Ligand SMILES: NC(=O)c1ccc[n+]([C@@H]2O[C@H](COP(=O)([O-])OP(=O)(O)OC[C@H]3O[C@@H](n4cnc5c(N)ncnc54)[C@H](O)[C@@H]3O)[C@@H](O)[C@H]2O)c1
């Protein structure tokens with residue numbers, strides 16, 4: 001597929017000379033197919049970087065916004081937040097990037113200056129949409145317009161577009177050797193799951209683990225548990241077709257809740273002499289979050305929420321925590337984004353983390369609705385597809 005972009009040269013002073021017209025998948029309203037449109041991408045403003053997106057994955061959080069969250073003020077929007085590309089131009093004040101740099105846009109920023117960035121305890125940052133916009137999932141300001149209307153930038157990134165504009169505090173410069181159609185998956189799913197195991201749960205050598213949900217996030221969590229030296233990794237999914245992929249990443253045991261008529265926490269407890277040391281919920285379902293907590297051993301079990309939902313409360317009985325279990329959450333696998341992503345790219349190039357094995361489909365941007373349908377119905381093994389927006393320009 002070729003990128004078709006046109007420079008607008010109208011206007012007396014050519015003020016818009018740098019606006020790019022390109023293709024993007026626009027979500028005009030919740031619960032409807034995306035529409036491939038020609039959008040206008042304004043030039044980068046101060047401290048911003050305009051990126052030619054080369055490839056993007058699809059993450060369940062895109063589907064969450066479209067089909068579950070459905071927050072009216074969060075539309076129209078260009079979804080996608082798991083991409084990789086090449087810097088096309090830079091705005092005033094940008095010194096860290098140059099046109100031609102290979103980059104991954106980051107859905108959580110790392111400004112390096114706020115109290116969160118300065119603390120080694122967290123990867124939260126006070127800047128960007130993730131500071132306080134978990135309902136709308138984008139900032140009010142956007143560099144996109146389509147048919148005369150402002151179109152929002154999902155999670156500050158919007159990778160279902162041939163071009164996007166991102167603040168430099170939310171862009172990671174990566175190794176020029178990195179294949180963009182692979183490392184795009186480090187923009188969300190793989191870092192999220194892997195980091196949730198390694199950074200947030202802090203899985204220990206010789207431990208037992210359970211991972212609920214085997215999409216890219218859960219499979220990456222399995223990979224993280226294995227890298228941390230877990231001896232037993234139980235993969236739990238209601239779709240048994242996922243189990244073969246689970247093996248590839250290091251899962252040792254497989255449980256389909258549909259095969260059991262007792263609570264899954266009881267099944268896991270019986271398999272592990274009282275419960276696992278670590279459990280990770282990678283589904284986004286509050287009932288599964290509870291099961292994951294209850295699957296942990298009392299005394300020291302740690303359960304991590306990775307699945308994304310802000311729609312329902314979740315519950316457990318206080319004694320389950322009083323008895324020594326810990327319940328925590330993990331955003332982007334606990335990685336400080338600008339620091340962590342280039343390191344994960346290096347780990348891939350050094351063959352210490354897998355990426356290729358996650359990729360089951362390659363599609364063009366025009367097929368994004370097919371990709372969404374596949375994910376919605378869990379119809380592909382593993383997960384993670386690459387929309388090859390411009391294969392061949394790397
Ligand atoms: N915390 C974060 O920073 C972060 C980042 C990215 C994604 N997420 C979230 O992680 C979750 C997983 O994302 P993904 O892209 O891998 O999704 P996915 O749709 O590819 O995978 C979800 C998996 O869960 C399985 N599943 C569904 N119901 C289940 C149940 N009751 N028990 C066990 N398994 C069940 C499905 O069969 C599927 O294999 C989503 O909620 C996503 O929004 C969170």
Ligand SMILES: [Zn+2]
Pocket residue numbers: 059060061062081082188189
């Ligand atoms: Zn994601």
Ligand SMILES: [Zn+2]
Pocket residue numbers: 109110111112113114115116117124125126127
């Ligand atoms: Zn910050």
